[in-house]
Amino acid sequence: MDAKKLAYYRQKLLEKQMSLASMVQRTEGYSREKEPDIQDVADMAVESYTKEFNFGKSSGDRHVLQLIREALERMENKTYGTCVHCENPIQPKRLDAVPWTQHCLGCQALLEKGLLDNNEG
Numbered sequence: 001m002d003a004k005k006l007a008y009y010r011q012k013l014l015e016k017q018m019s020l021a022s023m024v025q026r027t028e029g030y031s032r033e034k035e036p037d038i039q040d041v042a043d044m045a046v047e048s049y050t051k052e053f054n055f056g057k058s059s060g061d062r063h064v065l066q067l068i069r070e071a072l073e074r075m076e077n078k079t080y081g082t083c084v085h086c087e088n089p090i091q092p093k094r095l096d097a098v099p100w101t102q103h104c105l106g107c108q109a110l111l112e113k114g115l116l117d118n119n120e121g
Contacts, residue, residue: 001081005092010075012099017068020061027058067100083107085116 074080081090083104090104103111110116 006075006080009080009095009099010072013068013071016100017065017072020065020068024058024061024065027061064100067102070102071100085110 071080074082074084081095082088083090084102085107086104088104088106090101094101094105101108103116107116111118
């Protein structure tokens with residue numbers, strides 16, 4: 001991959017990393033807030049659902065942050081843009097859509113079907 005394209009993907013990854021880190025920090029701050037004294041059962045249910053929803057979202061965001069860190073490491077190791085499973089190049093359109101991806105389309109499909117070990121690579 002040429003240096004210009006690599007710099008483009010690095011910038012996209014860093015921007016997404018900053019955005020997600022900010023969201024995770026805000027969500028975690030919200031979950032630490034003292035719960036108000038809610039008397040109404042419906043209001044308690046809404047509050048509980050909201051916290052659970054935010055925790056799930058935060059967990060997903062933390063996972064993407066980890067994938068971004070790994071993608072930046074692959075850039076340092078000169079393996080970015082290569083599938084961690086089959087070592088074939090990842091299609092540029094896929095990298096444009098998901099710059100932190102680890103797999104080419106074929107291996108991603110296998111992974112989603114449970115036919116590829118997620119710990120490989």
